Amino acid sequence: MKITQFIQRLFGFRKQKLSSEGASANPSEKMRKMMAMLSNTQDVELTCDEVFALLDQFTELAAQDEDVAQLMPLVQQHLDMCDDCREEYKVLQSILQGAV
Amino acid sequence: MDKRTNEEWVADLRAGGDRQAQALEDLRAIILRGLPYAIAERIAPNSPESEALVEEVVQETLMRVLEYLDTFEGRSQFTTWAHKIAVRAALTELRRVRWREVPLPEMEMDDDADTSYREAPDKGANPEEQVAQAEMMKRVNRILMEELTDKQRQALTAIMEGFPLEEAAQRLDTNRNALYKLLHDARLRLKKRLEKEGLTPQEVLSVFEQAGR
Numbered sequence: 001m002k003i004t005q006f007i008q009r010l011f012g013f014r015k016q017k018l019s020s021e022g023a024s025a026n027p028s029e030k031m032r033k034m035m036a037m038l039s040n041t042q043d044v045e046l047t048c049d050e051v052f053a054l055l056d057q058f059t060e061l062a063a064q065d066e067d068v069a070q071l072m073p074l075v076q077q078h079l080d081m082c083d084d085c086r087e088e089y090k091v092l093q094s095i096l097q098g099a100v
Numbered sequence: 101m102d103k104r105t106n107e108e109w110v111a112d113l114r115a116g117g118d119r120q121a122q123a124l125e126d127l128r129a130i131i132l133r134g135l136p137y138a139i140a141e142r143i144a145p146n147s148p149e150s151e152a153l154v155e156e157v158v159q160e161t162l163m164r165v166l167e168y169l170d171t172f173e174g175r176s177q178f179t180t181w182a183h184k185i186a187v188r189a190a191l192t193e194l195r196r197v198r199w200r201e202v203p204l205p206e207m208e209m210d211d212d213a214d215t216s217y218r219e220a221p222d223k224g225a226n227p228e229e230q231v232a233q234a235e236m237m238k239r240v241n242r243i244l245m246e247e248l249t250d251k252q253r254q255a256l257t258a259i260m261e262g263f264p265l266e267e268a269a270q271r272l273d274t275n276r277n278a279l280y281k282l283l284h285d286a287r288l289r290l291k292k293r294l295e296k297e298g299l300t301p302q303e304v305l306s307v308f309e310q311a312g313r
Binding site: 028030031032033034035036037038039041043045047048049052053054055056057059060082083084087088091092094095096098 | 177180190260
């Protein structure tokens with residue numbers, strides 16, 4: 001793949017599909033996503049495994065209305081960055097809210 | 101009985117015999133009550149696929165709970181810890197099924213000169229904005245090419261296209277944790293390069309957000 005194809009793929013620059021693919025082909029949307037990722041990038045970040053080890057504690061604190069972003073900022077930052085871990089957090093949160 | 105204390109859960113699960121069997125049975129019931137939160141909206145409830153998934157996840161979760169029991173530090177309710185394991189197992193399987201037919205983007209890179217920024221990046225932009233956007237895309241592209249490895253570019257593209265980390269990792273012969281580290285390194289490199297060029301992510305973005313206003 002050529003350089004230009006790479007950027008077309010990354011940012012969805014496909015002339016004929018700009019209007020038909022919605023957000024997935026919107027270069028502004030993808031650029032926003034990438035720049036948001038860069039903006040939130042920290043020198044030190046927890047990995048998925050490290051966050052997994054703390055996720056039960058984090059979720060319980062959040063369920064108790066504790067300020068988890070203040071108490072566990074590195075976990076919060078990872079959840080802001082990582083779709084997979086955030087999805088798992090949301091499900092765990094819903095389980096606790098359902099008080100099963 | 102599912103009102104055990106953390107200590108009672110750990111003791112019962114370690115006990116062996118009937119005591120352990122009863123604890124596993126009680127934990128199974130708890131996990132079964134939590135799983136619908138993980139699979140609802142992702143797979144049809146009460147379908148054969150759903151029932152098979154639930155059984156598989158419950159078995160896997162109980163095995164992992166026993167395997168990792170010594171790592172439970174009591175910083176949460178034991179049942180929250182067990183739910184966490186079940187959620188990870190369920191979502192991992194659901195992602196595998198959802199993405200198994202989707203190939204990773206091909207990323208055979210070369211150093212060909214860039215020539216095709218004639219397309220309008222944003223059809224809502226006026227001609228001046230389109231030129232500015234094309235120039236910025238070109239600049240960002242150059243930074244991506246110069247700073248990242250092929251693997252980092254491929255991983256970044258996959259994530260931008262919505263691939264779960266877990267699935268992208270498997271295709272790239274690595275694991276989720278290592279892929280996160282790879283992407284973190286990529287993001288750091290890009291961020292520092294932008295800074296070196298006197299740009300912030302917000303400034304890059306502003307070129308695209310002004311269009312059509």
